[in-house]
Amino acid sequence: MRTDNMVVLSILILGCVLSLSPLILLSDSGQIDSVTRDDLSKEQIISLEEGPFANSIKDDNAIIVTSACLVNNSLIIAGEFSGIIEIAGIEYRSQGSSDILIARLHQNGTWAWVEVLGGEGNDRDAIIELDEGHLILKGSIFGEIDSKDGNTVGSADKNGHQRIIAELTVESGSWEFILEDPFGDLVASPSLWCGWR
Numbered sequence: 216m217r218t219d220n221m222v223v224l225s226i227l228i229l230g231c232v233l234s235l236s237p238l239i240l241l242s243d244s245g246q247i248d249s250v251t252r253d254d255l256s257k258e259q260i261i262s263l264e265e266g267p268f269a270n271s272i273k274d275d276n277a278i279i280v281t282s283a284c285l286v287n288n289s290l291i292i293a294g295e296f297s298g299i300i301e302i303a304g305i306e307y308r309s310q311g312s313s314d315i316l317i318a319r320l321h322q323n324g325t326w327a328w329v330e331v332l333g334g335e336g337n338d339r340d341a342i343i344e345l346d347e348g349h350l351i352l353k354g355s356i357f358g359e360i361d362s363k364d365g366n367t368v369g370s371a372d373k374n375g376h377q378r379i380i381a382e383l384t385v386e387s388g389s390w391e392f393i394l395e396d397p398f399g400d401l402v403a404s405p406s407l408w409c410g411w412r
Contacts, residue, residue, distance in 0.1 A: 250283040250290065258324030259290055267300040276300060278316055282342045286350075286385050288322040293341035293352060302329050312337040315354050319388060328388030332381070334360035334369070340376075352381040353396065363390040 252260060269277035276298040283292045295313045299306055302318065303326045314333025321327050332338065336357025344351045355376040359369040369377050378399025382391040 250285055254285060255290060256288070256322045256324070259320055259322060262320055262324040262326070263290075266302060267296070281340065284343060284345055286319075286345065289327065289385075290320040291317070291343060291350065291385070292320070293317045293343040293354075295339045295341060302326055305329070307331050309333055311335040311357070314338050315341045315352075317341065317343065317352060317383065317388070319385070327386075330383065330388045330390070332360065332393070334358050337376075348385070349391075350383045350385050352379075352383060353399070354379055354381075360393075362393040364393075368393050368395060 255263075267277050269279045276296070278292075278294045278296045278300060280292050280294040282294070283290060285291075294316050296307070296316055297309050297313045299308045300316075301307070307314075307316070307329065309331075310333050314331050315338050316329065316331050318329040319327040332352075332354070334356060338354065338356045338360065340353075340355040342353045344353070356369045356379055357376050358371045358373075359367050360379075362368045368379060378396040379393060380396040380399070381393040383389065384391065
């Protein structure tokens with residue numbers, strides 16, 4: 216193949232990769248299906264591409280999407296961000312090094328709700344799962360955070376991340392509960408170390 220053809224081919228491939236990069240919606244939560252661009256409406260794609268989503272893990276002031284699922288054609292994402300981000304004209308500021316973000320995007324491209332969870336530490340590793348219509352969030356917090364019901368979750372005395380589990384309503388994003396995951400605390404359950412990532 217001639218060098219000119221190789222350059223054109225490389226540019227085409229790079230263009231395809233860059234056009235997909237704001238829409239990295241792969242899940243580590245054990246879901247069989249991942250959400251891809253083909254699953255979304257044109258309006259959802261436009262909203263995501265206009266939003267503060269990371270092109271790479273090194274991007275500052277951007278959302279790194281760590282999990283995604285579709286519910287009745289609405290996209291629900293979970294991720295983490297640092298600094299200040301803006302979604303649908305509303306600013307969100309992380310309280311610590313990074314905070315967890317969960318949001319629902321309607322098929323028409325409007326954001327139904329956005330929820331942020333975090334404290335003064337590095338809160339991350341958000342994974343969402345659907346369980347019989349319930350939206351379950353799992354994540355890691357460092358130190359303690361104030362839950363939405365006014366209670367404190369986690370401990371400032373622990374050196375390292377603590378796993379949390381929470382439930383939100385799909386329709387409104389309101390919190391049902393947030394608590395420490397009794398099966399995710401490696402300090403209390405060192406036998407769980409096998410397979411922990």
